Amino acid sequence: MDHRPPDHRPLDHRLLGRRAQQRQQRRAQILAAAEQVFAAAGFEGASMAAIAGAAGLPKANLHYYFGTKEALYAALLEELLQLWLSATEAIRPESEPAAALEAYIRAKMAWSRRRPQASKLFANEVLRGAPLLSAHLAGGLRELVEAKSAVLRGWMAEGRMAAVEPRHLFFAIWAMTQTYADFETQIRLVLDVPALGEAEFEAGVATVLRLVLGGLALRA
């Protein structure tokens, strides 16, 4: 039945990697399902059975790959934190302040639009006191904020933007942009629309840009 030629390449990397490849695909499959279920139900509310169902795999298989529910959750969070941190790239000393902040705000808003579950998951974890993430928040995130705050302080010293406490400015931008993912339900109900679409995100971007750029005297 099988007419493929015999394989004479026992050391071929494509063959050697077959298991590793499947292994990676399974992990990604489980993580994707876990993101949906954890975001919708929270850590406690989500069940391994529900995640297994969403992934189309038996429950015991998840335990084979990740050991425990908590380890699966932690793996997911670490993956998402990388995304979270990467959005600050626009803020560099040689950039124009207004353009850099606008790019940053647009990037965060786009993330809220495209990956709302990821944002919700993150919010949930922080809301609970970040039991699995506090080390990363106190480490990598803090360092990043310090570095980017130094850039903003430089711009302030040069008179290129109003003087504010940069870290609180970040808190404000994070809050305003992530609210369109985390509090999507509330925004949807207040606006009386079935779902947040292009128009709502455009209005959100416009509002956040006006407050941040206007508040920092970056636009007349």
Added chain:
Amino acid sequence: MDHRPPDHRPLDHRLLGRRAQQRQQRRAQILAAAEQVFAAAGFEGASMAAIAGAAGLPKANLHYYFGTKEALYAALLEELLQLWLSATEAIRPESEPAAALEAYIRAKMAWSRRRPQASKLFANEVLRGAPLLSAHLAGGLRELVEAKSAVLRGWMAEGRMAAVEPRHLFFAIWAMTQTYADFETQIRLVLDVPALGEAEFEAGVATVLRLVLGGLALRA
């Protein structure tokens, strides 16, 4: 042993109300404990046994007063929603825009400082899609936002503040102020302080005021 004089006032309201009084006190006692536990662990993560322990009562007693866990949670949410809504009182047509918005922002910030658990509880519910609150959000909250948005639109038409979409302005203010309660863990870790105190909230108020008032051209 008991030398108190016999009670000749069978119709006295103070006596008639004794049970009702105790009943109300028990309810408040349970609700206060529930607020702590639900905020710390979320709806699914909280157990009736934990709430009972925090309240210093046997678990069966909670069920006597509230029936089910969900009913207890719903009773708590309704109570908190009233607090939430009452903060908008500062925004009235005859007020000065800058003063009204400043009072509103300070009120919301004060609430984040004094009742962080309540804010977290609310955030948790909305994050989950507001299964028990969507009716109130689509009803009372929406009406209130519409009414207050009309006030802001009036000010804009009179040229007393910059023209923005008022509902999105509310989303931004809610997000920025509540983040000091909901994301307190993250803010604490980034700022590298053991707890958010007077100084941190002052800096937060200053930042939010600058963005909102500056963004709306209400201060030079």
Added chain:
DNA sequence: GGTTATGTTGACCGTCCGGTCAAGCTTTCC
């Protein structure tokens, strides 16, 4: 081809949780 390492899976287990209940206690009312 045979042996070993790696994956897969249904069945099972101990624990915890929301909720119930019956028995007893306290207040109210006559």
Added chain:
DNA sequence: GGAAAGCTTGACCGGACGGTCAACATAACC
């Protein structure tokens, strides 16, 4: 004083959940 109504509580129940395991399947290696 005594009956009725309301409140308190320890003990219990069924179900769901995280996690384990042994048996089996597949791929890798010699």
